[in-house]
Amino acid sequence: MSLLNDDRWFDGQRRVRLLSVVVSHNGFTADYAGATTGGREAWAAQQTRLMDDTYRASTWNKLGFDLANSVVVTVDLGAVTLGASGWSNDCTGNNYELAGLAAASVGAATYANIDAVLYFHPSAGTAPCGVSGQCALGVLQNISKATIAPQFLELDRSNFQWHAGCYVRSQLTTGDDLANIATHEFGHHLGLGHAAGNDDFGRWSGQGTFAEIGDTGSVMGKGGQTRNRFSAPSRHWLGVLHTTSLVQSDHVGVRLRALSLGPDPSGQAWLAMVLACPSCTPAFSPNAGTAVDLRMWIALDDGFACNQDYNAASNQLECRAGPVVTLRLAYTIPSSNFGPTTEKWYWLKDNETYAWPSGGKALAVCSINAAAGSADVAVAQSADDAMARCIASIPSPMTPPPPASPPASPGTPLGQDSGSESLNIGAIVGAVVGGVCGALFVILAYWVWRKRKRRVEVVDASIQKS
Ligand SMILES: [Zn+2]
Numbered sequence: 106m107s108l109l110n111d112d113r114w115f116d117g118q119r120r121v122r123l124l125s126v127v128v129s130h131n132g133f134t135a136d137y138a139g140a141t142t143g144g145r146e147a148w149a150a151q152q153t154r155l156m157d158d159t160y161r162a163s164t165w166n167k168l169g170f171d172l173a174n175s176v177v178v179t180v181d182l183g184a185v186t187l188g189a190s191g192w193s194n195d196c197t198g199n200n201y202e203l204a205g206l207a208a209a210s211v212g213a214a215t216y217a218n219i220d221a222v223l224y225f226h227p228s229a230g231t232a233p234c235g236v237s238g239q240c241a242l243g244v245l246q247n248i249s250k251a252t253i254a255p256q257f258l259e260l261d262r263s264n265f266q267w268h269a270g271c272y273v274r275s276q277l278t279t280g281d282d283l284a285n286i287a288t289h290e291f292g293h294h295l296g297l298g299h300a301a302g303n304d305d306f307g308r309w310s311g312q313g314t315f316a317e318i319g320d321t322g323s324v325m326g327k328g329g330q331t332r333n334r335f336s337a338p339s340r341h342w343l344g345v346l347h348t349t350s351l352v353q354s355d356h357v358g359v360r361l362r363a364l365s366l367g368p369d370p371s372g373q374a375w376l377a378m379v380l381a382c383p384s385c386t387p388a389f390s391p392n393a394g395t396a397v398d399l400r401m402w403i404a405l406d407d408g409f410a411c412n413q414d415y416n417a418a419s420n421q422l423e424c425r426a427g428p429v430v431t432l433r434l435a436y437t438i439p440s441s442n443f444g445p446t447t448e449k450w451y452w453l454k455d456n457e458t459y460a461w462p463s464g465g466k467a468l469a470v471c472s473i474n475a476a477a478g479s480a481d482v483a484v485a486q487s488a489d490d491a492m493a494r495c496i497a498s499i500p501s502p503m504t505p506p507p508p509a510s511p512p513a514s515p516g517t518p519l520g521q522d523s524g525s526e527s528l529n530i531g532a533i534v535g536a537v538v539g540g541v542c543g544a545l546f547v548i549l550a551y552w553v554w555r556k557r558k559r560r561v562e563v564v565d566a567s568i569q570k571s
Contacts, residue, residue: 115344120171123156124219125149128207130182133227137276142179149177149225152276155284155332156291159324163335164345165367174218180210187231196234200226201269208268221294223287224272231274237286240271240293270294285324285332292325297339298446300326300433301389315388320449322406322431337364337377337404338435342444350376356485358471358494363407363428363478374479377404384463385434388448396436396446401461403468405480406431406452429454430470430480458488471495 127135127145138145157170185206188194192202204224208214213222261267271290276283302320320326324333340346350368352359352375362374369375382401407428429452435445451459453470460467469491471481483494 113344114347118167120169122171122220123153123175124216124222125177126207126224127179128226130185133230135225135227146177152284152287156288159288167345178211180207182206196231199231200272204269204272214262226272226274228275237275238273238290240290296444297325300447302449337402338445352378358483361405361480363405365407366478395438399436402433460488467491
């Protein structure tokens with residue numbers, strides 16, 4: 106499965122009509138959502154608004170939630186004997202079982218005008234398992250997008266994902282963490298794998314450890330204390346990042362535009378550089394050896410992302426202030442139903458370079474213009490060559506991009522499938538400047554899953570850590 110040229114792009118906008126089911130059982134309620142039924146339902150509705158905000162912010166308004174037509178209901182299952190219906194009698198099995206019971210109780214399959222379902226479970230209703238939520242994956246892999254309306258959302262309601270696909274069983278209460286878990290789980294619903302990264306620090310300097318969801322700047326990674334965005338390869342998988350916004354040439358200098366700004370109407374900057382990286386080695390086991398279609402993505406992350414780095418002076422992890430150019434490895438795994446898993450390999454500021462561990466390629470960040478939302482970068486065979494290319498081939502000066510278009514305020518209904526949007530792809534196609542056709546990027550990604558009754562994605566334990 107290729108990450109590019111795979112017809113993922115969709116025209117216009119999509120708004121998901123979400124059915125949120127607040128579950129009670131055996132006297133347990135979703136206390137993290139509130140103390141009363143009304144309070145919990147209001148909280149669940151707010152989660153949808155926050156999810157909508159995050160999705161629209163990361164997709165330049167193309168993908169969000171239909172707030173006017175999303176629904177919140179409560180179901181009290183009463184006395185339930187968990188483990189009696191074939192599920193494994195443990196925390197994750199119990200929670201999938203509860204979701205299935207809740208689906209049957211509320212008649213989820215009868216909600217004809219709903220595109221997806223999300224269940225909120227009591228934390229105390231099952232044994233602790235370090236899981237904040239889970240979601241079965243694979244909605245997108247077999248979709249014939251050209252024949253589905255709305256694209257992305259069609260799902261046979263007998264499908265496992267419809268009646269037990271995604272559940273949340275906890276949520277931190279601090280402001281920026283709200284809806285982080287639901288947003289993450291819904292990313293799995295849309296087929297995204299996990300975003301790995303150095304949960305500690307200094308992966309490539311030999312320090313710390315590489316964690317499955319250790320990318321602190323990605324929705325599909327570790328939520329931490331920030332509301333994150335989707336990485337460039339995730340956006341591409343979601344169908345909102347057109348290949349004409351991507352530079353795929355090697356050994357070039359190129360101007361990148363901040364991801365938050367979206368495609369450049371002036372056609373002078375690219376949103377990401379993507380390079381085949383067949384000799385790259387995913388860092389996260391156990392699936393690293395079977396990964397295919399390895400691609401390095403390079404993009405200018407800005408906004409919400411916490412780009413965690415080790416500060417030797419303080420011996421602490423800190424977020425690197427301001428925008429950084431990130432390198433992420435993205436790949437798929439044979440026989441999996443998932444979209445790209447990513448691994449965040451590095452993040453650079455002005456005048457920093459990074460050489461691929463596999464050798465033969467290096468990235469130089471020539472400069473980052475925070476005010477303009479752009480960064481000039483270059484790729485060559487060595488760090489020195491890449492830096493030399495900064496001088497030789499980066500287009501300059503740059504026309505400042507237009508103001509950011511992303512997110513409307515949370516809760517603003519946008520209507521459904523409203524047709525055209527503002528991306529000026531034609532301009533981007535002609536975006537090569539000064540004969541330079543640069544592009545690089547990197548992205549890392551990664552994930553893990555395991556099987557229960559169906560293939561079920563793993564744990565999101567560490568989302569809640571930090
Ligand atoms: Zn996850």
